[in-house]
């Protein structure tokens with residue numbers, strides 16, 4: 001449903017999940033923008049992930065010293081719908097955007113599964129020398145999320161409300177950080193960066209034999 005405060009669509013504040021208060025849910029929804037394929041978080045970010053503060057929220061994760069009273073938006077959203085997350089478990093993202101809080105794309109899993117998941121989708125940084133081999137955003141996830149949040153809020157300010165158009169905005173921002181976009185613009189490494197072994201394996205050039213071509217010197 002359209003959010004009263006701005007153009008665009010957010011999660012429905014009237015559909016309060018069973019494990020959340022109406023007030024907290026309303027605050028949460030106001031920070032979301034629904035696109036055709038994602039639900040973009042427009043509130044606070046930490047390392048690219050949405051953060052949400054709720055004094056009434058209880059989660060084992062909050063006992064970790066560095067988290068204080070703020071949890072990731074995805075942990076809050078999952079708990080609001082399904083109840084407490086088992087101790088030690090993580091929320092796994094089914095989509096590649098950390099800033100996305102689409103419930104349908106979230107699942108509970110171990111940290112080992114979390115890492116295996118990222119590796120399977122080639123999102124863990126892998127290098128050969130200085131050459132990047134993985135498919136992660138070249139700007140880093142924190143910068144990617146900030147870029148998406150900025151672009152989506154700009155689009156809303158410009159009066160864009162269609163989830164399909166908003167999706168196109170997100171897709172454009174993501175494409176700008178794809179490894180392909182970078183390599184298409186400028187090479188990431190010069191000839192001097194190619195390991196000697198690779199050069200040594202290249203076949204030696206044939207010597208110039210003018211007589212083969214009927215040229216009489």
Ligand SMILES: [Zn+2]
Pocket residue numbers: 037038039095096097100101102105
């Ligand atoms: Zn998503």
